[in-house]
Amino acid sequence: MGVWILNFQRRKRFFAFKFICNFIKQTTLSDLQVHPSTQISHEISTHSILCKNLSTGTLGSLFQACIAPTPQFQIFLSERQATSSCILRKQFYSQTLVADKPQYDEYNDNTVKYNPLANELNTICRILSDYRRAHHDLEAALNGCCVKLSEDLVEQVLKRCCNLWLSAYRFFVWAGKQPGYNHSGESCTVMVDILGKVRQFDTIWDLLIKMNNQGLPIPRKIFTIVVKRYARAQLAQEAIHAFRRMRDFGCEPVIEDFNALLSALCKNKLVSHAHEIYDEVGVTFPSDMRTYNILIKSWGEIGDGAQALRVFHEMAERNCEPDIAIYNTLLESLCQVGQLEDAYQILDLMKVKGPIPNISTYSIFIHAHCEADQADEALKVLSRMKRYGLVPDVEIYNALIFRFCMMDKVDDAYRLLDEMFYKGVKPDVCTYNTLQRVHCKHRQVKRAMRLLVRMDDDGCKPDDYTYNILIKMLINVGCFDRALEVWNGMEGRGFYPSVTTYTTLIHGFCKRLKYEEAQKYFEEMIDEGIPPYPCTCVLLKKLLLSARKKLIVQVLADKMRKSTSRSIQELSKMMKQKSNKKSGQSKVKMAKEMGSSKAMRIQEK
Known part of the structure; x- marks a missing residue:
């Protein structure tokens, strides 16, 4: 059976799935005894191979078949069958939306583990999804599920x-009222994070007050989450107030909590508020390297290099010796605002007083020169790195190659690519894509294929x-054979086309009026369960109708x-033809506008 599925054509995978489902339903005790080699439980490898190539809807149906088998088959659901079901579950969740995807790590990288709480978990989650409205009686439904919490x-x-x-909050409240169960610190933390995402801050404080009155310990992490959610909502004063209220709930603030507050404010462009609270209570906490790192970086992100230098000199006044991370953060802040002269002065200071500049230090200057279209200056910094025995990493080479390609100096870019191999630095896909984009831009077919x-x-x-970019270029220049050659070689390279790749190919054929090829790969896309973009449906339909292929539409x-796939089912409405009645009316309207005797005859008919 495994060999039979492996040899199946890609466009026939749905029928392979249908065969497996029928096999599960029709298998009886005598069949399993006579043909033990055909048991589904022994075909775990077949399941895994099949799951990689099925759509989400198909996986959902097969997943339900495995976790809820027929009565004849249920007694033979061995441990290996449970493992097969986990494979289906893992592949099913990997293709669903984040809303349906479990956020916990249920599976190990090497072995597939069965979740003993899967049945109870699925039951409760189904109830929460069905009773999601405020007027739904969720508590009554949960009381009837008979699940041990x-x-x-x-x-x-x-x-x-x-x-x-x-639904999650109502379930959380309901669970807290059940006898023999008490919320853990982790469950409270998750609940506060969920409420913070939707900015239900009043509900969060009600929950914290209730926990405090009941004498439950409140994890310190909860206040970090609350501060981050307030800052993301641009509520700086509320975030600071939440930090100050930690003592009211039995949590004494420490330097880590203070740094979390500063980081949350600075990441959300509330830099002035961060420095106000630092000037106010910064003396209370012994500032560490992370504190100064956050402040210096924040001033650089809003383009104020002078303030970044002020914080840096303030470290020296407080007898706090900066490390290499602080220096690199300061250099990056200065380069972001274009103060390269000040940055080079800091670099000279590092050579005299220490610490010794590392690869990241020189990388900052190289990126700054590349962004300023100063490729020659960037090469000088690269040469200085080599003199000090530092080997550039792939990001430095990528920045230089990108800048040379933007300047149409492709030969210099290739010399850097050869140098990477000589230095033992392996190029990544970004390196090659930068070069490939230049070849496709100038329609250099041979160099792109090489x-x-x-x-x-x-x-x-x-x-x-x-x-x-390669397929688009090949189709635009009319090299359809080479475009299909690249397409057919994808699977051999371990790549399976996504919706964007299909769209590039289909749109290219449509623009070149190749409706047969466009139709072929559109059908393959549907068979794979990949919903096309609406513009793809409209473009293909327009091309087919212009070629008088209404039946194909x-x-x-x-x-x-x-x-x-439900998404594909919804898109099918866009492919339907307009009625003949509307088409006839449009012809009459066009004929009237002509204002001829022929128009009158068409109207009479």
Whole structure:
């Protein structure tokens, strides 16, 4: 059976899934005894291979078949079958939206573990999803589910239903009232994070006050979450007030909490508020390197290099010796605002007093010169690195290659690429994509194809951007055979086309009026369960109608309507033809505008 599925064509995978489901339903005791080699429980590798190539809707159906087998098959659900079900569950969740994806790590990288709380978890999450409205009687539904609560179960439910904040909060309150159960610190932290995402701050404080009155310990992490959520909502004063209220709940603030407050404010562009609270209570806490790092970086991000230098000199006044991280942060802040002279003075100071500049230090200058279109100055910094025995990393080379490509100095970029191999630095896909973009921009077909071959020789796998720009260029220049050659070689390189890759190919064929090829790969896209973009449906439909292929449009619409993906089913409405009545009316309207005797005859008919 495994060999049979492996040899199946890609466009027939749905029928392979249907065969497995029928096999599960029709298997009886005698069949398992006569043909033990055909048991589904022994075909775990087949399940794994099949799951990688099925759509989300198909995986959902097969997942339900595995966790709820037929009565004849249930007694034979061995441990290996449970493992097979976990494979399906893992692949199913990997393709669903974040709202449906569990946020906890249920699986190990090497072995697939079965979750003993899977049935209870699925039951409660289904109830929370069905009773998500405020007028729904969620508590009555939970009382009837007869599930034994545990700290682990409640945490997993909250993490999975993090986007259903009202249902999650009502479940949290209901669980706290159940006899024999008390909320853990982790479950309270998750609940506060869920409420903070939707800015239900009053509910958060009510929950914290209730926990404090009951004598429950409040984790310090909760206040860090509250401060971050306030800062993200641009409520600086409320974030500072939450930090000050920590003592009211039995949490004495420490330097880590103060740094978390400063970091939250600075990351959300509330730098002035961060420095006000620092000037006010900074003396209370012995500032460490992270404190100064946050302040210096924040001034650089808003373009005030003078303030960054002021904080740096303030460190020396407080007898706090800056480390290499502080120096690099200061240099980056100065380079961001264009104060390269001040940055070089700091670099000279480092050479005299220490610490010794590292790769990150020189990388800051190289990126600054590249962004300022000063490739020659960037090469001088690179030469200085080599004199001090420092080997540039791939990011430094990528910045230089990108700048040379922007200046159309492709030969210099290739010399840097060769130097990377000589220095033992392995190029990544960004390195090759930068060069490939230049070749595609100038329609250099041979050089682009040679670069793709070089990627194979160097062991670098192309990504969707590589294929998109290459296929688009080949179709635009009319090299359809080479475009299909690149397309057919994707699977051999371990890449499976995404919706953007399909869109690039189909739109290219449509613009070149190749409706047969566009139709072929559109159908393949539907068979793979990949919902196309609405503009793709409109473009293909317009091309087919202009070629008088109305029947093909109807066939595609019916095929989309029968798909297992709901998104594709909704898009099938866009592929349906307009009625003949409207078409006739438009012809009459055009004829009237002509104002001829022929127009009158058309109107009479």
